[in-house]
Amino acid sequence: MNTPILDIARRARRAAAGLSVLSASKKNGALEAMARALSKNKKFILSENKKDVAAARKKGLAPSLVNRLLLSEAKLVEIAGSVALIAKLGDPVGRVLSARKRPNGLVIQKVRVPIGVILIIYESRPNVTADCMALCLKSGNSVILKGGSEALFSNRAIYRVMNGAALKAGVPEGAFEFVATGARAAVKTLLRLNEWIDLVIPRGGEGLIRQVARISKIPVIKHTKGICHVYVDKDADLEKSEAIVVNAKVQNPAVCNAMETLLVHEAAAKKFLPRVAAALREKKVELRGCDRTRAIVPGVKKASEKDWTTEYLDLVLSIRVVKNLEEAVRHIGTHGSHHSDAIVTENKKTAEVFTRAVDSACVFVNASTRFSDGGEFGMGAEMGISTDKLHARGPMGLEELTSYKYVVLGDGQTRG
């Protein structure tokens, strides 16, 4: 057993008890201090960030990856703003979720409590460090941060600045723990500590997430891929359809809630496909389609079976003409990733069947899949998006970082 790693988990566990009873005002005061500290120490953070960026460039990382690493004054203002915003959200801890009085007089309350110790394993983006620290503190959990080695200097700088401010504001030591070693062995050790750690949230590429899920002894909440669909029904408004399809594909193709496959009802295909193809091509989207699509739109590359299960994360779209709603639902069930899927239709009944039958975390009617996001859902901030079905599904905010306990109030009741 790797002792420093075990010590980290032990400190986090010890802190969890204190955190769980920390008052809302103390937590909010600490969050505000942490936000201020980020602004005050921007020079230090930016100079540490330069080390990561220089190393990444030297290593020949792709410009898009270097860009994800890069911090700026503006970016730091945004990160601090997000921490300050979390201070303003309602405190989930201690909230009574339900209460009922039993015939014997017992009052049974279901009360929100923190989960305990949460381990975050993440890649690249240094803002995740700040977001996770803020969300975990607000929800009363200790957090162990294990970021990617490529962002080590940036993550550690943000951690040090925020942790220092938090300790001064009365947050117990151990509430935030940082795993500095980049070694894979550290992750393996952490994932075996199910006695000390309650939950793991991996954030990053599919490879990382699958590996964590495979070896973890601790429960994992994850999302592996986002293969999102838009289905344009025979009763769709074609103007709305075009706007939604273009938005879902183009507005930010590199993220998990972008559309990867367009399904079109055969009755709408002849009218809709040529216009949407033109709009998408104007935005430089490469189109791959089934034979029926190719018969309607010239120049579309033939989609292979593999296209239906590929998360392009790029300006590429696969298109399929379907016979009816059932075939669309079946396609999504077979090839999708249970993340976010949309229907465009003016028919309420059709929309209802679709939202019931599609087994995805988020199902949209007449709206872009790009709205699948904690901020857009009004949660204030998000810890990631879950495509699992246990505990948390879809965008994870503060509530999803809590558990509950039953508090039962009696006046001497015994069971007969």
Place this chain on the structure above:
Amino acid sequence: MNTPILDIARRARRAAAGLSVLSASKKNGALEAMARALSKNKKFILSENKKDVAAARKKGLAPSLVNRLLLSEAKLVEIAGSVALIAKLGDPVGRVLSARKRPNGLVIQKVRVPIGVILIIYESRPNVTADCMALCLKSGNSVILKGGSEALFSNRAIYRVMNGAALKAGVPEGAFEFVATGARAAVKTLLRLNEWIDLVIPRGGEGLIRQVARISKIPVIKHTKGICHVYVDKDADLEKSEAIVVNAKVQNPAVCNAMETLLVHEAAAKKFLPRVAAALREKKVELRGCDRTRAIVPGVKKASEKDWTTEYLDLVLSIRVVKNLEEAVRHIGTHGSHHSDAIVTENKKTAEVFTRAVDSACVFVNASTRFSDGGEFGMGAEMGISTDKLHARGPMGLEELTSYKYVVLGDGQTRG
């Protein structure tokens, strides 16, 4: 890969889609038919049960274990009654848990949905077969039943009778699957099928549960032990204290929510311990105590360190005198199992500190730990009690067998 086992899982997965959209009236009709079928076929079930009981006696099983296996007409009436009761509970599926309108006009609904396919691995009691079938159907989940080999004939008879009635009432084939083979290899195969099965609930002894948790690739909800405490505070009403302590220990010592350790504030010990010791001894409870307990009550055996972490499930009680509330909370945190713990006190502030600081699924004030039960909590029926903190904690009823999805209603919104 064991093909028949894989086929079982595939059938269950296929059925889950149909079950998730089955109407409440169809499900309730099927449940009523299943309850009637149990009564109609009591002769068949009881004669099958005799085979298990005879084999158990031949094997020399302990009388208490034989007793758990044994069915009777009265027991079958009770089992059928419980199935009929579940028909009368509200349908959890499709319930809107929250809804909010965003500034852009999007309406974001959080809607309860079934989890999918649930695997139950259980020992002995044949009533678990009926309970799990009823609860899973009502919550819209497929269930795969893997009972212990010692109850194979009884479980299969109940399964056949209920499944036959359900199919006739329109429940999709595959909603109930029964694993007849007693081989351990079958369990190992099942626990690897995380693509087909969404959740495993093991019910039985600690050994079974730990083994399932260790090898499962599927998420597990479990409770390993019930080391429950009653803490009698310095401000406790001693009459209530005595009634609660005796009830928590004696009313059914063989179950997980029975008390195993009594903690007494030092200011109450001299007055309370002699009277409660007399009451417990009258009920044939063996007492083991710390030195301070033994100085007050003669003839108490010295408790070893091991006593504080032992689930006796028997008429044995360990007793410890503590300096104050903090020491009681610390003892429970160190030695307890996060299941059910109680305080007896007339001091509201003390009760509040206790309920916040004790990290257990159920925390009682002035009531017996024996109330930790789905039926007693008003859930109608229970699937088990979870000492985990993710997804479900404490007694698991219908709601705990569900997940949720977000249904987002728009009229053409795109993300800017």
